[in-house]
Amino acid sequence: MPYREIARAWEAFHRDGITSPVVRPAVLASWQRSREHAIAADRSAAPLLTEAELFRRRRQNTRLLAAARPAMEEARNLLADAHSMLILADPAGTILETEGDARAVDTGQEVKLQRGGLWCEAEIGTNAIGTALACGRPVQIHATEHFCAPVQRWTCAAAPVRHPLEATVIGAVDISGSTDTFNPQNLAHAVALAHQIEAVLGRRLEMEHEQVLRHFLSKRSLWLSEEIIAFGRSGTLIYSTDRALKEVARRSDRFMQDGRLVALRDTHPQDWATRVAALLPGASVEIVQEDGEEIGGVLVLHAPRRMRTTATETPRESETVSFDAIIGDSPVMREAREKARRMAESGLPILLEGETGVGKEVFARAIHGVRLPAGPFVPLNCGGLPRELIASELFGYEKGAFTGADAAGKQGKVEAANGGLLCLDEIGEMPLELQSYLLRVLEDGVVYRVGGHAGRRVDLRLVSMTNRDLSGEVAAGRFRKDLFYRIAALRLRIPPxxxxxxxxxxxxxxxxxxxxxxxxxxxxxxxxxxxxxxxxxxxxxxxxxxxxxxxxxxxxxxxxxxxxxxxxxxxxxxxxxxxxGVGDLKAVEEAAIRSAVDACGGNLSRAARRLGIARSTLYMRLAALEGKAS
CATH class of the missing domain: 1.10.8.60 (Helicase, Ruva Protein; domain 3)
Incomplete structure (x- = not known):
């Protein structure tokens, strides 16, 4: 480089505004931007943030700092005797961290090339950090190429760090030292370090996305009739179906753009639910956390039938399932299908028994579809609601029945199933005090809403499901004997x-x-x-x-x-x-449960998700194992 000519060109530019072809176009463009920012040529140092503001900006960039930590620690040794230092800056040009030769770090404080220093072009003119951020490209600024004279004792090479998915600039890495340490390879080194940080961020994002995806998959059975979108930080799309994307576009043309949930991009996770409620009526958000930090979420687009609240509206009829659509050619499965088919034709109440996840609801839907017209299929999970809400969900309520009740009242699941099939999952979880009310409805065919006195006649078929031994629950006094015999006119065990x-x-x-x-x-x-x-x-x-x-x-x-x-x-x-073999099934189950609990450090919620069973089921199994051990 013709540095003497560049020095003369710098003087001519500051004195007369004359540009010279000896100055590289990127440097000349930066000089012109610096002049537009009204930067004085003799500005002695960059501004320095207060400790409180620096702390805030470091908190905003914790992921960048964590990803850069290996590179910074490596620089501590590699640059120890090189009269140079490695600098990490945020996208605003704030120096977040420095590492390297102690002499370079100390000298840098003279021009505030230190933690908290603001090195964007708008504050200190042309410099490697600010110019790399301004143009979005790696750049080396040497000696008199700096806009401010006091900084011309330095030579710097910087490269922007980009978000691994969005490609936006999220920071910069810089290698700086005195002018006699100039090395053209420093720019390549800075680029390599930027790529290293981006790779660490990319691997971290992949792990977060996998965590969000696993959470989504573990909960998917709760949202069988809804469209679901899994997303990461800033609304990054992780998983979705075409139907879900079309449904989002139908409900709001401002929520998603270019394959990301732009409405959540600059929204704090604590405000995601409010933002979604404002733009996507009838949708909800479940936030996914890791180590107490929000890493993404699951957007649930609830089906229209779940958004209806007035008594005049009725649920949409669900799609029926045929027995032939149930996959399985094993002898036990063929036998279960044939028994279920004969039971369905009888019209009697059926109790489906089996472990969590065996497909009891699929059998229930197939039973529903045997008779045509089938009428509505109305499911209710008796273990998935707080005790105080089960009665109003099952039987409905009149207006003013309780604080917070809908002004028009609400139809319950029993009424909604009139002419169709009511499917009560986890029937063994139903509170004992409500079992007598359900028995009366089934015996009389009349339902009374909570807070009401007028009976409504209903004609429905009933399929109940349980993963418990209900006969044992009856013997223990936790389930009414008369209700058990009423719902279990026919019993079918679905094989695991x-x-x-x-x-x-x-x-x-x-x-x-x-x-x-x-x-x-x-x-x-x-x-x-x-x-x-x-x-x-x-x-x-x-x-x-x-x-x-x-x-x-x-x-x-x-x-x-x-x-x-x-x-x-x-x-x-x-x-x-x-x-x-059948003889050691219990041993296999016991080993699987103990292994999952140990692997999750005793966290039973995580262990239940890992096993793919309900938490209540895991508690029951563990209690049985403890009883066996004693």
Whole structure:
């Protein structure tokens, strides 16, 4: 570089505004911007933030600081005797961290090249940090290329750090030292460090997205009739279906743009629910946290029937399921299907028994679809509501029945199921004091709303579901005997997946094809080792656990290569490959439960999600195991 000529060009520019071709275009453009900012050529140092403001900006950039920590620690050794230092700045040019040769760090304080210094062009003119941020490209500024004379004792090379997904500039890394330390390789080094930080951020985002996705998959069974979108920080889209995206666009043309939830981009997670309620009526948000920090969320677009609140509106009829659509060729499954078909034709109340995740609701919907016209299918999870809300949900209420009641009153599930089928899931969780009211409705065919005196006649079929031993609950006095005999005129046990020999691979291919079709990806291909491991696994969460695992694999693999052992969840990889017999089913279940609880550090909520079962079910199983041990 003709530095003497650049020095003369600098003087001519400041004195007469003359530009010279010896000055690089990027530097000359920066000089002109600096003049527009009214920067004085003799400005001695950059402004310095207060400690409180620096603390605030460091808090805003904790993820950038964490991602840069390995590079900063490496610079401590590499630059220790190089009279240079490594600098990390935020997108506003605030120096967040410095590391390197102690002499360079001390000298930098003379011009406030230190933590808290503001090195954007608008504050100190042309410099590597500010110019790299202004033009969005790596740049090296040496000696008299700096706009302010007191800074010309320095040579600096900086590169912007970009968000790994959005490509927006989120900071800069800079290598600075005295002019005699000039090294043209410093710019390449700065670029490499910027890429290193971006890679760390990218891996962190992938882990967060996987966490959000796992949360979404663990809750998907609660939102079977809703469209759902999983998103990360700043509204980054992680998973969605075309139908969900179209529904968002239908409800609000301002909520999503260019494949991201722009309405949440600059909104604090605490305000996500308010923002969603304002722009997407009938939608809700469930925030996902990791170590107490919000990393994303799940946007639930509730179906119209769940938004209806007045007594004059009725639920939309649900899609029916045929018995032939229930996947499974094992002898126990064929027998269960045939029994269910005969029971459905009888019209008598049916109790479906089986572990969580075996597919009891699928059987209930198939029973519903046997008779045509089928009428509405109305499900209610008796264990998914607070005790004080079950009565109003099940029987409805009149206006003014209680504080917060809808002014027009509300139809309950029993009324909504008139002419169709009422499906009561987790019937064993129903409070004892409400069981007598349900029995009276079933006996008389008349329902009385909470706070009301007028009876409404209903004609419905009933399917109840439980993962408990209700006869044992009756013996323990926790469930009414007369109600038990009323709802269990016919009883059908749905076999767990571990008893359905050969069905695992059928379901694996079925769910894989469905998940791939939703994501517009090729169906997943499994290695022989992976298929054998999946077939041998005990599946304590049953079909639901298998479906969630397949969805996760499709989302994470994205059609890239075969699914091998390394891709499978650890509980599948670690289980011994052996044939499960009926005699040791309880031992397998006990081992799976204890392994999940240990793996989650005793956190029963996480263990239940890992097993794919309800938390109440896990409590019951653990109580049984403790009783056995004593």
């Amino acid at each position: 997946l571990r008893e359905r020999e050969g069905d695992v691979l059928l379901l694996l291919d079925h769910f894989g094809a469905l998940a791939a079709a939703r994501a517009k990806l090729p169906p997943p291909r499994f290695t022989q080792a992976a298929r054998e491991a999946l077939a041998a696994y005990g599946w304590p969460g049953n079909v639901r656990e298998l479906r969630n695992m397949v969805d996760m694999l499709v989302a994470m693999k994205r059609g890239e290569g075969e699914v091998d052992m390394v891709d499978l969840p650890p509980e599948v990889r670690e289980e011994p490959a052996r044939t499960i």
